[in-house]
Amino acid sequence: xxxxxxxxxxxxxxxxxxxxxxxxxxxxxxxxxxxxxxxxxxxxxxxxxxxxxxxxxxxxxxxxxxxxxxxxxxxxxxxxxxxxxxxxxxxxxxxxxxxxxxxxxxxxxxxxxxxxxxxxxxxxxxxxxxxxxxxxxxxxxxxxxxxxxxxxxxxxxxxxxxxxxxxxxxxxxxxxxxxxxxxxxxxxxxxxxxxxxxxxxxxxxxxxxxxxxxxxxxxxxxxxxxxxxxxxxxxxxxxxxxxxxxxxxxxxxxxxxxxxxxxxxxxxxxxxxxxxxxxxxxxxxxxxxxxxxxxxxxxxxxxxxxxxxxxxxxxxxxxxxxxxxxxxxxxxxxxxxxxxxxxxxxxxxxxxxx
Numbered sequence: 444x445x446x447x448x449x450x451x452x453x454x455x456x457x458x459x460x461x462x463x464x465x466x467x468x469x470x471x472x473x474x475x476x477x478x479x480x481x482x483x484x485x486x487x488x489x490x491x492x493x494x495x496x497x498x499x500x501x502x503x504x505x506x507x508x509x510x511x512x513x514x515x516x517x518x519x520x521x522x523x524x525x526x527x528x529x530x531x532x533x534x535x536x537x538x539x540x541x542x543x544x545x546x547x548x549x550x551x552x553x554x555x556x557x558x559x560x561x562x563x564x565x566x567x568x569x570x571x572x573x574x575x576x577x578x579x580x581x582x583x584x585x586x587x588x589x590x591x592x593x594x595x596x597x598x599x600x601x602x603x604x605x606x607x608x609x610x611x612x613x614x615x616x617x618x619x620x621x622x623x624x625x626x627x628x629x630x631x632x633x634x635x636x637x638x639x640x641x642x643x644x645x646x647x648x649x650x651x652x653x654x655x656x657x658x659x660x661x662x663x664x665x666x667x668x669x670x671x672x673x674x675x676x677x678x679x680x681x682x683x684x685x686x687x688x689x690x691x692x693x694x695x696x697x698x699x700x701x702x703x704x705x706x707x708x709x710x711x712x713x714x715x716x717x718x719x720x721x722x723x724x725x726x727x728x729x730x731x732x733x734x735x736x737x738x739x740x741x742x743x744x745x746x747x748x749x750x751x752x753x754x755x756x757x758x759x760x761x762x763x764x765x766x767x768x769x770x771x772x773x774x775x776x777x778x779x780x781x782x783x784x785x786x787x788x789x790x791x792x793x794x795x796x797x
């Protein structure tokens with residue numbers, strides 16, 4: 444675990460934002476100070492640790508316990524809720540090697556096949572709002588994992604409460620007069636809760652690039668909230684040195700928040716959507732035995748997206764004579780289609796046991 448250094452900065456240079464005053468203060472000045480601290484960090488780095496974010500620790504503990512119960516099921520049990528074919532619907536269970544994360548956006552299927560030659564060694568389960576007809580949930584039978592649907596649905600909406608607080612703070616920090624401005628585009632029904640498990644893998648296979656965990660990429664949406672265990676392995680591109688990645692050291696109870704592509708477009712690039720990846724953990728005690736196997740890693744990202752038909756166009760507070768508009772308007776739905784095109788194959792390969 445990394446300690447917090449001077450000026451609220453960890454050894455990895457990712458700022459730490461204490462959200463307590465935003466959540467509890469009745470002073471507009473104090474809330475504005477938190478909002479400006481948050482957006483300043485998002486301008487410089489694009490990633491922040493949020494402490495005192497509002498989610499109780501016992502709820503987070505239960506979420507990780509639920510994830511472990513899920514991934515401890517047999518492959519056959521998990522495949523009772525399979526991820527649908529193709530990239531259009533992102534729900535249910537994805538076995539190791541099914542999803543391929545990349546920054547490639549041109550949609551060339553031959554390039555997609557080349558990218559898939561290095562498989563991503565991870566498995567995941569995606570949950571969304573029951574009121575999103577474009578992304579219908581795929582649930583395990585209740586008898587397979589009792590209480591799973593009930594808990595993940597509850598956790599999804601508890602995460603959305605925190606997400607909406609962060610969006611209000613971002614709106615004020617950006618300079619918008621209305622703290623509800625971004626909320627108008629984010630009902631919560633187009634978000635995505637992801638339970639992630641990185642099984643143990645030989646360090647040599649990662650070092651030789653025979654397999655990957657999560658290659659470098661940016662997120663597509665507005666913001667991402669990430670909760671991670673103590674294993675480590677998440678890295679963020681250094682804002683001062685392109686191509687250099689620094690560890691996002693796990694901090695107990697903290698939420699790692701980052702800006703996504705569409706909020707960067709909304710802000711005319713004043714907020715950074717930063718590349719990040721998951722690779723070998725930096726500490727030797729996270730690699731075990733003569734085979735140098737990594738420890739299993741669990742993480743829970745919550746992707747916050749605008750509603751599908753939301754038009755993302757430059758915010759008035761983010762453009763002037765010196766900063767002309769950089770992007771054409773785009774809907775969330777159109778942009779996500781471009782980014783998702785090669786993420787999942789249109790016809791699933793034969794699945795292998797996890």
